[in-house]
Amino acid sequence: MTRSIQRRRQFYLLVALLLAQGRAFSDDDIRPKAAESEPPCPNVLMILADDQSYRDFGFMGNDVVHTPHLDRLASQSARFPNGYVPMSVCRPSLATILTGLYPHQHGIHFNHPPPGLAEIRKMTAEEYHATRATTDYLIRNVPTLPRILARHDYVCLQTGKHWEGDYRTAGFTHGMTLGRPASRLSQVTGTRKQINGEWVAHGNGDAGLTIGRETMQPIYDFIDEHAGRQPFFVWYAPFLPHVPFDAPDRFQELYDGNDVPDELLPYFAEIALFDKTVGQLIEHLEQQSLLKNTIVVFASDNGFRPQPERPERYSKRSKLSQYEDGLRTPILIRWDNHIAPAEHPQLCHTIDLVPTILAALGLPNEITPRMRGLNLLSSDQLSENRPVFGAIYPNDASVLSKPSQHVRARWVRHGNFKLIVPGPAKSPLSLELFNLSQDPMEQSNLANDQMYANRIAQMRKLLDDWWTARNDDGVTRTNSD
Numbered sequence: 001m002t003r004s005i006q007r008r009r010q011f012y013l014l015v016a017l018l019l020a021q022g023r024a025f026s027d028d029d030i031r032p033k034a035a036e037s038e039p040p041c042p043n044v045l046m047i048l049a050d051d052q053s054y055r056d057f058g059f060m061g062n063d064v065v066h067t068p069h070l071d072r073l074a075s076q077s078a079r080f081p082n083g084y085v086p087m088s089v090c091r092p093s094l095a096t097i098l099t100g101l102y103p104h105q106h107g108i109h110f111n112h113p114p115p116g117l118a119e120i121r122k123m124t125a126e127e128y129h130a131t132r133a134t135t136d137y138l139i140r141n142v143p144t145l146p147r148i149l150a151r152h153d154y155v156c157l158q159t160g161k162h163w164e165g166d167y168r169t170a171g172f173t174h175g176m177t178l179g180r181p182a183s184r185l186s187q188v189t190g191t192r193k194q195i196n197g198e199w200v201a202h203g204n205g206d207a208g209l210t211i212g213r214e215t216m217q218p219i220y221d222f223i224d225e226h227a228g229r230q231p232f233f234v235w236y237a238p239f240l241p242h243v244p245f246d247a248p249d250r251f252q253e254l255y256d257g258n259d260v261p262d263e264l265l266p267y268f269a270e271i272a273l274f275d276k277t278v279g280q281l282i283e284h285l286e287q288q289s290l291l292k293n294t295i296v297v298f299a300s301d302n303g304f305r306p307q308p309e310r311p312e313r314y315s316k317r318s319k320l321s322q323y324e325d326g327l328r329t330p331i332l333i334r335w336d337n338h339i340a341p342a343e344h345p346q347l348c349h350t351i352d353l354v355p356t357i358l359a360a361l362g363l364p365n366e367i368t369p370r371m372r373g374l375n376l377l378s379s380d381q382l383s384e385n386r387p388v389f390g391a392i393y394p395n396d397a398s399v400l401s402k403p404s405q406h407v408r409a410r411w412v413r414h415g416n417f418k419l420i421v422p423g424p425a426k427s428p429l430s431l432e433l434f435n436l437s438q439d440p441m442e443q444s445n446l447a448n449d450q451m452y453a454n455r456i457a458q459m460r461k462l463l464d465d466w467w468t469a470r471n472d473d474g475v476t477r478t479n480s481d
């Protein structure tokens, strides 16, 4: 047994002793309700939906969509239905989940690096991959959840979506994504053809994208190899329910008789497929008697809703947008016998996931000053009055380390209101204010109503205190930590 594992076990023994004396946590705390006398280090399973709106889960009130396994997970979890991602598209959102940093801090506010997708598609394969690698420092130079856990003797497996090149760049010890074209050429393996005919890795996960759609075996093999010997962290971020909507017919047939609109049916079928894989994964942990010692975390990286005429295209009010169908996600945290299943309506954010997991694992000293999220499992830190923030960026970056130059809008939700403040980048969005309790679909913009002038001024100040959008001082630099 390594020294670090011994230290971890000593920590949990101390927690157990303090709990036994009723001293470790107040009655109000969400956190440990019980602990074994000498528990091993907990494993962590992170499940991330790719492109699923907050309202397309049974446990979020949708009584048509087929999500029985996610609903069961929710019933056993601390549930945060009012969660948000900082930006409503894959890569920036996933980088936040890895680092606990906002996009204007980690600098990955785009899907495609300079000079942008249209230009990099004209490059040779060698030039393309070299251009994509210019962003590696943004993830390599910062603490990430897998990098931190690996220093504490965890083995860390990456599967599914991963935009940061080779899995090792982000600190994983094991993984499927290599930042190179997958051996089989298809859309689902994240491989595509350059204009000159060469094949390249799209950049979103290449070989890792087979997880969930085609196989779960790499995760089972990894768990079975390491369980009981080393604690593990599994990143399960399948390319689901993301397009292409290619779920077998039986997943559409689940909705027979439910009168689901035509444009929603392929998306809902893909959600049912994703849900089935979540059930398989949890069942595998149960069969291996690992569930009681595994923290399961769930969120969606961003939302999705189809266009009525083109169901495989996202509605402009969902992905990449400033609206709830893009930005909002439920967050679930399950840890049997440690975290009480309950609903917590306070606003929360995926920047909270890294600090929450580190605190739960007894590693609070690994939470860096740059990580501005809260420990969601501490009743002291959850607040009814907490605002949550983010910013909307375009899909392409024109220059690195200058996120402020790309900001189309910053947004803040405080209480029932959400304010969207335009600029300063080109093609800014409009000033918008919504009362989400009365107008959850954000149809009535209150920003020009004088009745709300004071509220808008107060919320603008909250935004400016969070991040003044002409300030790039906080972004990761080439040689910074």
Ligand SMILES: [Ca+2]
Pocket (backbone or CB within 6 Å): 049, 050, 051, 089, 090, 301, 302
């Ligand atoms: Ca996504």
